[in-house]
Amino acid sequence: MKNNMTNLNTTSMLNSQHIRTEDRTLLNLNQFILLSVLSLGLYNIWWMFKTWRFFLQKDQLDIQPAFRAIFSIFFLYGLFERIQKYAQQQGYSKKFSSGWMFLGVMVFSYLSYLPAPYFILYICSVLFYIPAFMALNYAKRRTENMETIEQEKFTTTHIILMVFGVIIWLLLLLSIYLELTGQLQ
Template sequence: MLDDKLSIAEQTIEPQYIISLNKFIFLSVITFGLYSIWWNYKAWRFFQEKENTDIMPAIRTIFGIFFLIRLFSKIIDLAKAKNYQKNYSPSLLFIAYLFLILLSYLPEPYGLMSIFALTCFIKPFKALNYAKMNDTGYEVIVQDRFNGRQIFLIVIGSIWWLLILASIVIILSQQNEYISY
């Protein structure tokens, strides 16, 4: 009976698309961390389908500050069940994430250091990819190329970065003008 429930739950899992760590980092940086939030949502959606529960991935993503430790814990537990050899502390990653996010309140350009908050997602990202690739209960598709949505994010993110960098250059050049007088 339990095996029947598990096989039904696993059959309802949508295909899992996996990207490389380099693509994850690039997409997270180019979108100022928004891609990490999308990944957070997709991870919760995966667990919702895998466990056949009524959790709400969007709510858990929006209020991620309350659910991030739990997500990181679920990921490492799943990966360990698939013989993942590496480990991390969900609580320490969460504390580091909070610290790095708080850097966004520093004046520009120092506030941009908060982009390093994405480093807190690297270990869970790798662990979840490992778990997905080492489970035969669902289809895993490794994306070698960027899809249309990702290309759109790259274009919008590039424009956003150019605008911010241009504004920093303008601000710094105006400060230098005032200093020379």
């Protein structure tokens, strides 16, 4: 009986304190899209990792966020569902279809196998992350006992990622140009 009382007191103490999560910095939508496009979609994997890590800490889950981000084909639908449930608990009234979003990400990701220059269409997969991104930001902003920080400027890591992304984009576009003009064989 005493052990149950201790557990109840510990639980109520945790609920009354700040939610201890590492990631409370929020990007705006334009920053998210820019990072996703410039990184050729790699930022989406980082965003999934950070989101899974947030839920790991918030809900005390027994998961491996990096594994779930890398193998997102198996876990992305569940992540979208978890985000929507969390957002609705915080009063988010918009709904999105996790199934359609997952399908959109998968279909556009597979467009990367198309021949040049059409394979660049796969970058549009970022559009299917937007509803979940917006819902998660909304929920984080409105969660009691959670302080969030609106990130107005890019971090040094973001800037480095964007510089490398621009270089890769330039090389990719040069390669497409050379291939289409017959100079690359």
